[in-house]
Amino acid sequence: MIEHIFESFAKKRVLVIGDVMIDAYLVGQVSRISPEAPVPIVDICDRKYCLGGAANVALNIAALHAQPILCSVIGDDEKAGIFFDLMDDKNLDTQAIIKSKQRKTTIKYRVIGNKLQMLRIDEENKHLLNEIEQQCLLQKVKELIDNQYLDAIIFEDYDKGVLSRLVIQTIVEWARINQIPVLVDPKKRNFHNYQGVTLFKPNLKELKDGLHDEDQPFALEMVEELMKKFALEYQIRYVFTTLSEKGIVLYDSENDKFISQPAYLRKISDVSGAGDTVISVATLCMLAGLPIDKTAYIANLAGGIVCEYSGVQPIPLQQLKDEILQHNLL
DSSP states (O other), X not given: OHHHHHHHHTTOEEEEEEOEEEEEEEEEEEEEEOSSXXXXXXXXXXXXXXXXXXXXXXXXXXXXXXXXXXXEEEESSHHHHHHHHHHHHTTOBOTTEEEETTSOOOEEEEEXXXXXXXXXXXXXXXXXXXXXXXXXXXXXXXXXXXXXXXXEEEEEOOSSSSOOHHHHXXXXXXXXXXXXXXXXXXXXXXXXXXXXXXXXXXXXXXXXXXXXXXXXXXOXXXXXXXXXHHHHHTTOSEEEEEOGGGOXXXXXXXXXXXXXXXXXXXXXXXXXXXXXXXXXXXXXXXXXXXXXXXXHHHHHHHHHHHTTSSSSOOOOHHHHHHHHHHTTOO
16 A cells, blocks of 8 residues: 555656755864854864755655756855756756845854754745746746646745745636645744645644744643634644654644644654655645555655754655555554
């Protein structure tokens, strides 16, 4: 059964729309303090560039042998060259990546000294796309919807400006007309702009920030109440909240029921990119026709697996299969 399900992924084509970035790692050793200021000196011995943000969702989709199409707007700059080289290296389709001289290509530098992250430096724009950029993006998405069969659309929002109310609501309407399921990994700015989507996946902080409930202590009943109210108000079929070490909870508005599961005990190395993995796995499990409870359980498992790896890491396919069988999820 498990092989049949994973084989079905290969036939799925998923459009991923959102903010892309480069995750850069400057790795070295620290043996002294600077004479210029009381800060450590990191002697760099390795430099690594990885795809991040919505591009990591595309990597996860590809790691599961499905077909991602990544759509975003980046700068027309030196970093764009690095980004396209990384895409080519991973055999990812670049047809829907738009370059603009009005923007920077987002890059996050992580300085690692003696195996510890000591500093992060972000080079990015956060303002919304201008009118011309938005129209270019929408035109590209419309062409893809009209000319290529799409099984699902994922909005991957990192609050860097690619997604706006106009962009989101226009694409959601096109998806509705074409009966394409839409799944969302949200951030605060656009939290309330996703009316009518199929699945909405915030983490706990994003849920509380988006609903202005930041100061309330954690209680599962409170989280479930927020999720149900939000799902009904915005006509969302599933609200799927990841709770970090507390696991996950999903609300099915059509059947008015909650599904929850604790986290699997793991040695956590790095939580970066875990949400990207969860939305990717959930999308493909839904498209494979799995029941929503099994979809949520497998996505929760996958998010935990990638946390064992240092840096942003797409899901290791064989490990996911092995652990699904180990935990009797199929």
